[in-house]
Amino acid sequence: MLNRIAARTSTRARSAVATAFTSQPEPRTIGSFARGRQFLAGNFQFAGELITDQDGGLWGIDCPSVEFEQELHGFVWLDDLAATADGPARKAAQDWLFDWIARFGRGRGAGWTPDLTARRLIRWINHAVFLLNGQNETSSKAFFQSLSQQTVFLNKRWKGAAAGLPKFEALTGLIYAGLALEGMSDFVEPAKKALAQECREQIDDEGGIPTRNPEELLEVFTLLIWAASALSKAGEVAGRDHLAAIERIAPTLRSLRHADGGLARFHGGGRGLEGRLDHALAASGVRSSAQQRLSMGYANLRGGRSSVIVDASRPPQGQNSVHGHASTLAFELTSGRRPLVVSCGSGLSFGSEWQRAGRATPSHSVLGLEGVSSSRLGLDASGTCEILEYTPKIVEYKQQSDAKRSSLQLSHDGYLATHGLAHMRRLDLTLDGRCVSGDDLLVAVSDKSKKTFDAAMDAIQLQGIVFTVRFHLHPDVDATLDMGGSAVSLALKSGEIWVFRHGENNNGIGASLSLEPSVYLERNRLNPRPAKQIVLTARTIDYASRVSWTLSKAHDTPDDLRDLARDEDEFLKNEPNGEPR
Numbered sequence: 001m002l003n004r005i006a007a008r009t010s011t012r013a014r015s016a017v018a019t020a021f022t023s024q025p026e027p028r029t030i031g032s033f034a035r036g037r038q039f040l041a042g043n044f045q046f047a048g049e050l051i052t053d054q055d056g057g058l059w060g061i062d063c064p065s066v067e068f069e070q071e072l073h074g075f076v077w078l079d080d081l082a083a084t085a086d087g088p089a090r091k092a093a094q095d096w097l098f099d100w101i102a103r104f105g106r107g108r109g110a111g112w113t114p115d116l117t118a119r120r121l122i123r124w125i126n127h128a129v130f131l132l133n134g135q136n137e138t139s140s141k142a143f144f145q146s147l148s149q150q151t152v153f154l155n156k157r158w159k160g161a162a163a164g165l166p167k168f169e170a171l172t173g174l175i176y177a178g179l180a181l182e183g184m185s186d187f188v189e190p191a192k193k194a195l196a197q198e199c200r201e202q203i204d205d206e207g208g209i210p211t212r213n214p215e216e217l218l219e220v221f222t223l224l225i226w227a228a229s230a231l232s233k234a235g236e237v238a239g240r241d242h243l244a245a246i247e248r249i250a251p252t253l254r255s256l257r258h259a260d261g262g263l264a265r266f267h268g269g270g271r272g273l274e275g276r277l278d279h280a281l282a283a284s285g286v287r288s289s290a291q292q293r294l295s296m297g298y299a300n301l302r303g304g305r306s307s308v309i310v311d312a313s314r315p316p317q318g319q320n321s322v323h324g325h326a327s328t329l330a331f332e333l334t335s336g337r338r339p340l341v342v343s344c345g346s347g348l349s350f351g352s353e354w355q356r357a358g359r360a361t362p363s364h365s366v367l368g369l370e371g372v373s374s375s376r377l378g379l380d381a382s383g384t385c386e387i388l389e390y391t392p393k394i395v396e397y398k399q400q401s402d403a404k405r406s407s408l409q410l411s412h413d414g415y416l417a418t419h420g421l422a423h424m425r426r427l428d429l430t431l432d433g434r435c436v437s438g439d440d441l442l443v444a445v446s447d448k449s450k451k452t453f454d455a456a457m458d459a460i461q462l463q464g465i466v467f468t469v470r471f472h473l474h475p476d477v478d479a480t481l482d483m484g485g486s487a488v489s490l491a492l493k494s495g496e497i498w499v500f501r502h503g504e505n506n507n508g509i510g511a512s513l514s515l516e517p518s519v520y521l522e523r524n525r526l527n528p529r530p531a532k533q534i535v536l537t538a539r540t541i542d543y544a545s546r547v548s549w550t551l552s553k554a555h556d557t558p559d560d561l562r563d564l565a566r567d568e569d570e571f572l573k574n575e576p577n578g579e580p581r
Contacts, residue, residue, distance in 0.1 A: 003114075003157055007107030010153035012089035017148045018181035019141070022234070025180060028226055030275055031079030035524070039077060040088055048349035049465065050526050058096040059103055067349070073104075074109030074119040082127045094131055095126070101146045107153075114161035117154050118173020121147065121225070125180045148184070149483060151177040155187045159195070164202055164209065164320075165216050165237040169319055171195040172223040179234045188236070195227060196239030207248030208296030210320040212313070214256045215269030217296065221249045222280045227464065229283065250286035253277060255295035256309065258334035264298060264309040265317060268346045270523050273568035299397055301406045304433025305336040311364075312397040315375050321388035322380075323348065323359075325375035328392050328412045329425045330364035332552070333436055337563045339474040341365050341551070344522035350528060356386070358521050362470060367423055367440045367547075369467035374400045374423070376415030392415065395452040405430045419465060420444045420452030421540070432559065435552035439470050445529060453543060464539030471534040471548055472541070475520045479532045481513075488533030488534050489514055489554075496553060500534055503548035511538035511547050 035045075044058065044547045047067035053060065058077075063069040071077075081093040104111060111120060124131065124147060128257040132140055151174065158170040171191050178187035202209055202220075209217050223490035224246050228238040236537040256264050261278060262271035297313025310331040323346065333341040344363035347354030357363060361373035368374065379387035399408050411424040442465075443451040456465060473479055478491040488500040502513055518533035536547055 001523070002160060002452070003112050005472055006105065006153050006156040007112035009104065010156060011107045011149045012105065018151075018183050018233075019142050020144070020182050021125075021128065021180050022182055024179075025125050027082060027129045027130075027474050028229075028561070029079045029123060029126050030074075030273060030279065031081070031083035032274075033080075035077075036080035036082075036089055037085030039081060040092060045524065045526065046077075048523075048526065054471075057099065059099050069110045070116060073100075073109065074116050074125040076119065076433055078123040078127055082130050090130060090133060093127070094135065094139075097131055098142065101142055104245075105142075105146050107531070112153065113480045114154060114157045114170035115166035117150050117157075118170045118176075120349045121150055121154065121173045121177045124174060134557045139336070141255075144181070147177065147181060148486075148531065149568050151181060151184050151187065161197075164211065167198055168195070168202075168220050168223050171198065176230050177229050179236075186497045188231075192231065192239055192242075193557060196241040199224070199245035202242040203245040203248060205248070206294070206296060207245075207250070207252035209269060210316055211323065212297050212320075213267045213269040213323065214253075214263040214265075214296070215254070217249060217269075218253060218277055219536070221246070221253060221284070222276065222308055223383070223441070225280055225283050240356050240419065246284050247288070249285055250284050251288040252295045253281065254289065255300055258309065258332065258339065259302075259307040260334050260337045260339065262334075262339070265343050265345045265484060266298070266311050266327055267325050268348065270345060293399075294397060299399060299408050299410070299466065301408060301427065301429040302433075303429045303431045306429060306433030306436070307334050308332070308427065308429050308436060310408060310410065310427065312395065312408070314393075314395050314558045315388050315391045315434075316392065317385060319380060319385075321391075322385050324375070324388045325359045325364065326361045326375035326388065326391075326414075327364040327366065328374045328395060328414060329410050329423060330361075330366035331427060332365065334491065334554075335433070335496055335498070336494055336561070338476065338494050340477060340490065340492065340498065341471050342458075342474050344472055344519055346523075347521045347528070349523050354521060363470070363472070363507060365471050367425070367442070367467060367469045369415055369421075370420060370468065372415065374412060390414075403431075404568070407451050415442075416449055416452070418452075418527075419456045420449035420454075421465075422449075434557075434559070435550060436479060437550040437552075439546055439548045441544065441546045442467060443545075449544055457541070462541070464541040466537065466539050467545075468535040468538075469527065469549070470561065472518050472520075473532050473534065474530040475529040475538060477532070479515055481515050485513065488513070492549075495561050498551055498553055498557075500551050501549065 047065055049064045049068050051061050075384050081089045154174045161167040161170040171194055174191040178184045231238045299310045299312040300509045301308040308331055338393045344358050347358035360370035375388045375391040380387045393411040395412045397410050405428045408427045411422055413422050415421045419445055421442045422521055426439040428437045444450045475495050480489050482489040490498040514535045515533050518531040519528035520531045521528050
C-alpha cells in the first residue's frame with residue numbers, strides 16, 4: 001500500500017522533472033543475443049514459463065505468475081534486445097517502453113516496488129541512446145518525465161526494500177539516476193551514505209552475505225561496482241565502507257569460481273550470466289587472489305585443471321534461508337571447461353514443487369539418510385515462506401596439503417537429533433587434478449547419541465538405517481556402468497574420460513552402486529534438463545559405517561587436451577515451440 005501511495009504521488013510531482021542527462025550514458029549490463037531474437041519472434045520466457053504472442057506485444061500478455069510479471073516490469077529483457085541491436089530490436093524496445101509509460105507510468109501495475117523500479121531505471125539509463133534513437137521531442141519528454149518520477153518514487157521508498165540484494169539494488173538505482181539526470185543530484189548524498197551503511201551491515205569481514213548464495217553475492221558486487229563507477233565518473237568518491245566491501249568481496253568470488261569460470265551452485269544460486277563474473281572482477285580493479293580459508297562458508301580444492309568446491313558451513317539461518325538448501329558437505333567438481341559433479345540447482349523458476357525438491361539433501365552430491373535431509377523445511381513466523389529449520393548446529397572443517405594432494409576433513413551433526421549420527425567426510429584432490437577420492441562416515445560417538453541410534457534401529461526392527469551417497473552429473477556428461485557394474489565411466493565433451501569406483505562399506509551392509517536419473521535445474525530454460533546421478537546405497541547397523549570412493553581420470557586421458565567443442569546455444573532460433581536446448 002505504501003508503495004502504491006508513493007507511486008501515485010511521485011507521478012503527480014511537477015517540481016523535479018529532468019530534461020536531459022548530465023553526460024551520455026554508457027551500457028554496463030550484458031544481454032543475450034539469442035534471447036533477444038526469441039523475444040522478436042514472439043516467444044516470451046520468464047520465470048520458467050513460455051508465452052507465445054505474435055501480435056499483442058509484451059504488455060498484452062496474460063501473466064501466468066507473479067514472478068513472470070515482476071520480470072517483465074524489471075526490464076532486464078532490455079539488455080537482450082540491446083544485444084541484438086538491429087532495427088527490429090530497437091523498434092520493439094521503444095514500442096514496449098513507451099507502452100509501459102502509457103499503461104503504468106501513472107503509478108499503476110506491479111512494477112512500483114523499490115527494487116523493480118531501480119532495476120528498470122538502470123536499464124533505461126544504460127540503453128538511453130538505443131531507446132531514444134529516432135524519437136521525436138514528445139517521446140523524449142515523456143521518457144525523461146517518467147525517469148524523473150521513478151527516481152522521486154525511489155527516493156521516497158528505498159527504505160521499504162528488504163535488507164540485502166533488494167536494498168542494494170534500490171540504493172544503486174537511486175545513485176545511478178541521481179547522477180545521470182539533471183536536477184536529481186540532491187538524492188545522491190543520502191543514498192551514498194545509506195549504501196555504505198548497508199555494506200557495513202550486510203557484507204561480513206570475509207566478503208560474504210547472510211544468504212550464502214554465490215550468485216546473489218555476484219549481483220551485489222556488480223551493483224556496488226556500478227555505483228562506485230558512476231560516482232567516480234561524476235567526480236565523487238564512494239563511501240569508505242562501500243569501497244571496502246568491494247575489496248572484501250572480490251577474493252571471495254574468485255574462491256567461489258570453478259575452473260570453467262562459473263560460480264558454484266549452492267543455496268539458490270546459479271552459475272551466473274556468461275561473462276558477468278569476469279567483467280565484474282576486472283571492473284573492480286581488485287587483484288587479490290582467491291582465499292585459502294573458507295570463503296562465505298565454502299572450501300575449495302584446486303589442482304591441475306580441476307576445481308572442487310564444498311559447502312563447509314552451517315546453512316543460512318532464519319529469513320536468510322528462504323532460498324537456502326540442505327546441502328551441508330555437498331561438493332561440485334569441474335574439470336577444465338566442463339562441469340562434472342554438480343548439484344541439481346534451484347528449481348525456483350519451475351514452480352514450488354521443483355523448488356522444494358531442489359532444496360532437499362538428495363538433490364546434492366553428498367551423503368544423506370533415506371527420507372531425511374540434513375536441514376528440514378518449516379514455515380517462517382508469518383506462515384507464508386518456507387525457511388530452513390533444524391539445521392546442523394556444528395559444522396567443522398579442516399584443510400591441509402602435502403606434496404601429492406590437498407585434503408579436506410569435514411563433519412556436521414544434522415542427523416544427531418533424529419538418528420544419533422554425525423556425518424564425516426574426507427575429500428582429497430591430487431595436485432595434478434586427476435583424482436578426487438573420498439570417505440563418507442556415519443558415526444555415533446557419545447552415549448546419548450548411541451541411545452538415539454539404538455532407538456532409531458529399534459523403530460525399524462534392526463534392519464539397518466539406509467543411507468545414500470549421491471554424485472549428480474552435469475547433463476553433458478555421458479555416463480555408463482562399466483566393469484560388470486562395479487564402476488562408472490564418464491565421458492566429457494572435452495574428450496576426457498573419468499572413472500568412478502567405490503570400496504566396501506565397513507561395519508554396515510554392503511554398498512551397492514547404481515546409475516539413476518537426475519535433473520539439472522537451470523534458469524532460462526522451460527523444463528529441467530535430464531541428467532544422471534551415481535548412487536551408492538548402503539545400510540548402517542553399527543555405531544560407525546564408512547563408504548569410500550574415487551573419481552579419477554582414465555590413464556590414457558592426457559593432461560593437455562585442447563577443449564574445442566562448442567557449447568550448444570542456450571536457445572534454439574525459430575523453433576516452432578520455442579523450446580530451449
